[in-house]
Amino acid sequence: AQRVTQPEKLLSVFKGAPVELKCNYSYSGSPELFWYVQYSRQRLQLLLRHISRESIKGFTADLNKGETSFHLKKPFAQEEDSAMYYCALSPNSGYSTLTFGKGTMLLVSP
Amino acid sequence: DSGVTQTPKHLITATGQRVTLRCSPRSGDLSVYWYQQSLDQGLQFLIQYYNGEERAKGNILERFSAQQFPDLHSELNLSSLELGDSALYFCASSPGSPTYYNEQFFGPGTRLTVL
Numbered sequence: 722a723q724r725v726t727q728p729e730k731l732l733s734v735f736k737g738a739p740v741e742l743k744c745n746y747s748y749s750g751s752p753e754l755f756w757y758v759q760y761s762r763q764r765l766q767l768l769l770r771h772i773s774r775e776s777i778k779g780f781t782a783d784l785n786k787g788e789t790s791f792h793l794k795k796p797f798a799q800e801e802d803s804a805m806y807y808c809a810l811s812p813n814s815g816y817s818t819l820t821f822g823k824g825t826m827l828l829v830s831p
Numbered sequence: 832d833s834g835v836t837q838t839p840k841h842l843i844t845a846t847g848q849r850v851t852l853r854c855s856p857r858s859g860d861l862s863v864y865w866y867q868q869s870l871d872q873g874l875q876f877l878i879q880y881y882n883g884e885e886r887a888k889g890n891i892l893e894r895f896s897a898q899q900f901p902d903l904h905s906e907l908n909l910s911s912l913e914l915g916d917s918a919l920y921f922c923a924s925s926p927g928s929p930t931y932y933n934e935q936f937f938g939p940g941t942r943l944t945v946l
Contacts, residue, residue: 764834765874765921765937807874817862817925817933818887823873 723748725810727822734798735830742793742825744782744808754784754791755819757807765807768793778802798829833858835924835938843944849910852941856903856924862886863905864925864935865897869918880905909943917945 724747734740746752756768769777771784771791782793791808808822836855844850856863865877867890876889880899891897894912899905909916919940925933 764939765923767934770934817928817935818864818876818879818889819935820876821866821874 723752723810723812723820725808725820725822727806727808727825729825730823731826731828733828733830736800737797740793740795740798740802740827740829742806742808742827744791744793744822746789746791746808746810748789748810748812750812751786753811754782755809755811756780756782756791756793757809757821759805759807761804768806798827800829800831803827803829835922835936837920837922837938837941839941840939841942841944843946844912845946846912846914848912848945849908850912850943852907852909852920852922852943854905854907854922854924854938856905856922857926857936860924860926860936861903862925862933863899863903864923865891865905865907866921866923867918868921868940869915874921877907912945914945917943919943 726745754771757765758768759765780795784791805824805826807824809819811819838853861882864879866874868874877891878897879887883899894910897907919942921940922938923935925935
């Protein structure tokens with residue numbers, strides 16, 4: 722069975738500091754990995770997916786198959802980055818369902 | 832608003848009761864997903880429908896059932912409710928094939944409180 726682990730429930734940083742939100746996964750095949758974000762009073766939305774290899778709002782994430790990790794990084798955090806971040810996995814085996822981690826709340830203070 | 836809509840926004844009921852949550856997908860989306868979000872379990876996938884047919888099942892209890900209608904809206908039925916069923920229930924929709932990942936678009940959720 723697949724599993725996504727986000728070890729930190731809360732990550733608090735100051736504006737301008739680097740941010741790394743950790744995500745580890747377990748899955749026997751080659752999954753697709755995603756980061757979803759939920760800003761205050763807004764819907765859960767896709768932030769980025771590993772196959773697109775793009776930077777969204779300054780965030781990047783690299784899939785490390787050896788370490789089974791997909792950490793989300795941003796070099797300089799902004800206050801508007803404060804939100805709940807979920808790492809998610811979709812099996813690359815004929816299903817489009819998502820398995821989510823429990824989420825990390827990122828708080829960026831001025 | 833052409834996004835995913837869910838009704839009702841809030842629902843308060845008693846143990847042992849039955850409720851129905853409704854979801855309307857984005858225009859043109861054929862897949863509907865249901866998720867349960869609770870404090871201890873996080874966001875858990877319950878069930879997926881694609882063009883009216885059940886496609887995948889996750890951690891859905893036998894007391895829960897769902898269906899997708901010809902107009903593509905979906906309903907999640909929760910029966911014999913227990914205190915532990917109190918949670919936020921999200922619906923999401925996506926276009927295209929259910930056999931590879933399409934971006935899922937989430938609704939605002941229905942908050943269920945069982946007293």
